[in-house]
Amino acid sequence: MTVYLVGAGPGDPDLLTVRAVRLLQRADVVVHDRLVAPGVVALAPREARRVDAGKAAGRAVLSQEQINELLVELGGSGALVVRLKGGDPYVFGRGGEEAAALLEAGVPFEVVPGISSALAAPMAAGVPLTMRSRASSFTVLTGHDDPENPQGVDWEAHARTGATLVVLMGAGRIGAIAKRLLVGGLDADTPVVAVHWACTERQQVLRTTLSEVGHAEVAAPCTFVIGDVAGLDLRSLPLPTPWAVPRAPKP
Numbered sequence: 001m002t003v004y005l006v007g008a009g010p011g012d013p014d015l016l017t018v019r020a021v022r023l024l025q026r027a028d029v030v031v032h033d034r035l036v037a038p039g040v041v042a043l044a045p046r047e048a049r050r051v052d053a054g055k056a057a058g059r060a061v062l063s064q065e066q067i068n069e070l071l072v073e074l075g076g077s078g079a080l081v082v083r084l085k086g087g088d089p090y091v092f093g094r095g096g097e098e099a100a101a102l103l104e105a106g107v108p109f110e111v112v113p114g115i116s117s118a119l120a121a122p123m124a125a126g127v128p129l130t131m132r133s134r135a136s137s138f139t140v141l142t143g144h145d146d147p148e149n150p151q152g153v154d155w156e157a158h159a160r161t162g163a164t165l166v167v168l169m170g171a172g173r174i175g176a177i178a179k180r181l182l183v184g185g186l187d188a189d190t191p192v193v194a195v196h197w198a199c200t201e202r203q204q205v206l207r208t209t210l211s212e213v214g215h216a217e218v219a220a221p222c223t224f225v226i227g228d229v230a231g232l233d234l235r236s237l238p239l240p241t242p243w244a245v246p247r248a249p250k251p
């Protein structure tokens with residue numbers, strides 16, 4: 001039977017896709033990650049089997065290999081299997097590895113996209129990732145790699161693109177990341193927004209700057225938005241200056 005790799009969105013069950021809800025309501029087995037909100041898992045029938053594959057940082061309940069094996073095994077069982085992954089399965093979710101394992105084993109699967117925290121967390125803080133004349137692109141980056149590792153993300157290069165930078169999994173390394181972005185040429189007062197537990201009852205938003213963010217206390221899960229647009233908060237008026245005053249068009 002088909003295994004469904006389903007994006008659970010950032011937390012609020014109202015942000016699930018219709019397809020995700022329909023599949024959950026028919027599920028025989030739900031295999032979910034740690035960051036998937038209980039309210040989402042609760043949409044499965046009461047009698048459905050629930051497997052918590054929850055991977056807390058540094059202490060895996062099930063290894064990725066074990067999860068892959070479990071999905072292959074369940075896929076051969078005839079049960080309707082929903083593999084629930086926080087946000088979108090293919091954005092830093094290791095959904096690609098799970099899909100590859102199912103493909104290799106000949107188990108039919110389908111991927112159902114979800115709203116990634118990379119999109120939802122900025123929105124929840126009132127930050128548009130792109131805005132005419134402010135930012136014409138955005139880049140989603142992992143903060144998980146050691147910034148000292150020369151093979152890792154080239155932060156200095158990203159500092160020069162002018163794109164809004166969205167950093168996932170960066171809570172433990174944001175100070176080191178900020179240093180490299182400063183070396184790359186971003187201004188010390190570049191706005192930074194940190195959104196902790198976006199779209200849940202535990203949501204907290206911190207507004208700071210690139211030179212200060214390393215001193216801030218930020219815990220995972222947290223999404224950082226770095227760039228001019230992070231100085232906006234479109235949830236409330238008045239807008240901070242200079243955002244309140246439309247810029248003069250370029251000659």
Ligand SMILES: C[S@@+](CC[C@H](N)C(=O)[O-])C[C@H]1O[C@@H](n2cnc3c(N)ncnc32)[C@H](O)[C@@H]1O
Nearest residue numbers: 087088091093116117168169197198221222223
């Ligand atoms: C392993 S990645 C998974 C990302 C996920 N696939 C997605 O598309 O959102 C986990 C990271 O996503 C971010 N994240 C997930 N849920 C979040 C939330 N509710 N609020 C803020 N950031 C979140 C954090 O940066 C966290 O460390």
